[in-house]
Amino acid sequence: MKNNKLRGVGIGAGYFSGFQYEAWTRIPEVEIVAMSNRDLAKAEPIRKQYGIPKAYGDWREMFDAEKPDFVDIITPPPTHREMCAEAAARGIHIICQKPLAPTLAEAEAIVADAAEKNVRFMVHENFRFQPWHRQLKRQLEAGAIGDLYSLTFRSRMGDGWGEDAYIPRQPYFRDYPKLLVYESGVHFIDTFRFLAGEVNRVSAWLRRLNPVIKGEDCGLLVFEFASGALGNWDANRYNEPNHDNPRYTFGEFLLEGSKGSLRLYADGRITLKPLGEPEKEIAYEHRNHAFAGDCCHATQRHFIDRMLDGGAFETSGDDYLKTLRVQDAVYRSAEHRAPVEIDT
Numbered sequence: 135m136k137n138n139k140l141r142g143v144g145i146g147a148g149y150f151s152g153f154q155y156e157a158w159t160r161i162p163e164v165e166i167v168a169m170s171n172r173d174l175a176k177a178e179p180i181r182k183q184y185g186i187p188k189a190y191g192d193w194r195e196m197f198d199a200e201k202p203d204f205v206d207i208i209t210p211p212p213t214h215r216e217m218c219a220e221a222a223a224r225g226i227h228i229i230c231q232k233p234l235a236p237t238l239a240e241a242e243a244i245v246a247d248a249a250e251k252n253v254r255f256m257v258h259e260n261f262r263f264q265p266w267h268r269q270l271k272r273q274l275e276a277g278a279i280g281d282l283y284s285l286t287f288r289s290r291m292g293d294g295w296g297e298d299a300y301i302p303r304q305p306y307f308r309d310y311p312k313l314l315v316y317e318s319g320v321h322f323i324d325t326f327r328f329l330a331g332e333v334n335r336v337s338a339w340l341r342r343l344n345p346v347i348k349g350e351d352c353g354l355l356v357f358e359f360a361s362g363a364l365g366n367w368d369a370n371r372y373n374e375p376n377h378d379n380p381r382y383t384f385g386e387f388l389l390e391g392s393k394g395s396l397r398l399y400a401d402g403r404i405t406l407k408p409l410g411e412p413e414k415e416i417a418y419e420h421r422n423h424a425f426a427g428d429c430c431h432a433t434q435r436h437f438i439d440r441m442l443d444g445g446a447f448e449t450s451g452d453d454y455l456k457t458l459r460v461q462d463a464v465y466r467s468a469e470h471r472a473p474v475e476i477d478t
Contacts, residue, residue, distance in 0.1 A: 139165045140441065143200055145193045145217060146208030147171035147180050149303055150231070153424050154208055154258070155184040157431040163438055166206075170196045194220065202226055204441070206258075206434075210306070211236050218244045222251035229437050231258045233316055234454065238462045245451030256437050256447040257454040261321035262328040263432040265420040266383060266398050271329055273396055273416065278406055280393030285330055285357075285365040287322055289385030292374030294351050299344050313349030314371060315340065315464050321384075322367050323357075323464075324449070324457040329389070332360045333460045335475050340468040343372040355464055358473075377401065382422060402427065 142164055144155060158166045168188040171177035177189045190196040197205075197220065204227040207217050211233045221228050228248060234257055235241040248255035261267065274282055294300060300307040307313060315323075315338075327333065335358040340350040351372050357365035369385070377400040387398035394408040402420045407413040420427050433449075440447050447453070463474040 139163055140203045140438065141200070142166045142204050142206060143196055143202040144169040144186075144206040144208060145171070145196075146231075147173070147177040148208065148210075150425075151208040152180060152183070153430045154206055154231075154434065155180060155186065156424060157428075157434050158206070159184055160431055161435060161438055163442065167202065168196050168200050193217065197221070197224055197226065204229065204254075207231055208258075215240050215244050218255075219247050222248045222253045222255075225251065225253060227254040227441065229256045229258050229434070232320060232454075234458065238455075238458050241458050242455060245455055248451055254441060254447070255451045256440075257449045257451065258430075258433055258437075259321065259324050259449040259454060259457070260426070260429040260433040261325045261384075262448065263436065264383070264429040265418065265427045265432070266387075266402055266404060267325055267328065268432075269404055269416065269418045269420075270387065270389060270396055270398065273404075273406065274329060274389070274391075278394070279389065279391030279396055279408075282330060282361070282389060282391045283363050284388075284390040285326060285363065286388045287326075287365075287367050287369070287385055289318075289322075289367075289369040289380075290373045290375040291318075291369075291371040291380050291384070293380075294344055294347065294371035295373070296344075297346055299346060307349075308347045310347075310349045312465065313347065314351050314353050314369065315355070315461060316349070318371070318384075319353060319355065319367065319369065319464070320457060320461050322369075323355075323460045324454070326357055326365045326367070327457060327460070328448075330357075330359045330361060330363050330365060332456065333357045333365075333476055334360050335473050336460060336463045336467050337473045338464040338467040339471075340465075343370060350468075353464075353468075357460070375400065379422070382426060384426065 170190040170193040181189045207230040337356040341352040352370035355367040389396040404416045467474040
């Protein structure tokens with residue numbers, strides 16, 4: 135840490151990296167001193183746009199030269215274990231993009247290695263940091279709908295139908311052997327845990343609607359929570375939504391409790407309907423900036439705040455493994471066509 139700023143570096147220059155590099159520019163305690171990407175020509179526009187001083191073709195060379203305080207890993211899941219292990223061995227703190235790893239065992243190894251080397255480790259899981267989910271959590275904690283007993287999220291993305299599915303933005307999705315839950319559903323598993331607590335058991339039904347891809351693109355997931363509440367995630371990436379920007383809230387939420395219900399609409403509005411009373415809108419701040427309500431900035435702001443005050447990350451390695459164990463149980467439930475208890 136020099137000049138009262140944390141020195142950070144980034145690895146990756148793919149589609150999503152721009153959201154993260156842009157967010158770092160608005161965190162005054164951080165200086166991103168370099169980035170790396172195996173294709174330097176691809177990295178150059180990002181480097182220039184966000185004022186990053188240097189770009190390297192080799193991330194190890196970047197570690198050698200820059201000796202950063204932390205690294206933001208924004209690369210595909212199969213690369214994460216090697217990169218995290220090297221960063222941990224050098225004492226570099228880590229914020230790592232999800233999916234964390236191709237398998238639960240690899241994710242557990244990443245987390246264990248960071249803990250052994252005593253480096254701070256956080257997963258860049260940004261959905262729980264979207265402003266509407268933070269507001270829903272505040273309403274639940276205030277007792278707005280009493281005891282929570284039901285959560286339902288319905289999502290239709292419309293980006294996965296036809297011969298050219300996913301090609302304009304993330305063509306590698308077409309080759310994922312596991313897609314909907316592995317890439318998208320993990321966000322909602324974590325968000326459901328954030329809102330309702332730990333999951334005891336899951337039941338899942340998964341399908342592939344588009345034959346040109348390898349993985350599942352449709353799913354119905356049912357979560358049984360330790361609290362007794364039930365959760366339902368009904369999603370596919372094939373059928374189209376009936377609103378202009380499906381990537382703002384990614385769908386609509388209904389939370390029901392003993393005193394009423396909360397609704398999240400696709401445009402970010404939240405309403406409260408107490409039993410026996412009219413539905414009313416809840417005022418809160420959200421804006422259509424960057425990605426999904428500027429949640430990358432909120433996530434990275436949380437990372438830096440906890441780096442500076444020594445507090446626990448919400449999506450620490452140990453906590454995120456709980457989300458990944460639920461994800462693993464989802465696939466086992468779909469394979470065996472039976473409910474699966476969560477292995478804690």
